Amino acid sequence: MAMPELAGCWFILTGSGKFFRNVQLDPADTLVLLQVDDDGKGYRIFWGLTGGGLPTSELAAHFQSHIVRMAASQGRDRIIMHCHATNLIALSYVLDLNSAAFTRELWEGSTECLVVFPDGVGIVPWMVPGTDAIGTATAEQMQSHSLVLWPFHGIFGTGPTLDEAFGLIDTAEKAAEVMVKVRSMGGKKQTITTEELIALGKRFGVTPMEAALKV
Ligand SMILES: [Zn+2]
Numbered sequence: 579m580a581m582p583e584l585a586g587c588w589f590i591l592t593g594s595g596k597f598f599r600n601v602q603l604d605p606a607d608t609l610v611l612l613q614v615d616d617d618g619k620g621y622r623i624f625w626g627l628t629g630g631g632l633p634t635s636e637l638a639a640h641f642q643s644h645i646v647r648m649a650a651s652q653g654r655d656r657i658i659m660h661c662h663a664t665n666l667i668a669l670s671y672v673l674d675l676n677s678a679a680f681t682r683e684l685w686e687g688s689t690e691c692l693v694v695f696p697d698g699v700g701i702v703p704w705m706v707p708g709t710d711a712i713g714t715a716t717a718e719q720m721q722s723h724s725l726v727l728w729p730f731h732g733i734f735g736t737g738p739t740l741d742e743a744f745g746l747i748d749t750a751e752k753a754a755e756v757m758v759k760v761r762s763m764g765g766k767k768q769t770i771t772t773e774e775l776i777a778l779g780k781r782f783g784v785t786p787m788e789a790a791l792k793v
Pocket of ligand 1: 660661707732
């Protein structure tokens, strides 16, 4: 797939089948530095993968999401991160796979959530990973959401820095863990109300995803 929007851009990625845990121990083997060709049709590797291997199998989802977020954030978002966040995956088995409902549940999972991801969580249907098709579906959701859930698989998050992208995913994952515990204890007896969510948005100057307020 040609990506003229990324022509000449540099990326640092993890290798396919490499472990996050090993990145800090052996970055030269686990990471890869590459530059997209001038015509956007391929890339050249400049550094990394010293033990062999290929860039992440989710290259399509990363590249297509970068194209969308570069435009959506006026160039601020430079990171696309994917991981298999346990509790977000668990919730994808028990909640409706509906962006507004899923977002609302996470917002209620911790007071900071609406402030950290006011634009909510996008959801793609279950699809075979590592394909252009799941990349396209993910990028479509990235137009309006900084988090995209892959049901029964994991999460994609974006942000200006690694810390911010990680923090975003970590915040959603913590809320998901809270909701897993709440369900395990028999369900909610009380929660954050719609009026309180609206007040949170006003106090912190963010515009919450409308559909999630109406759930
Ligand atoms: Zn994955």
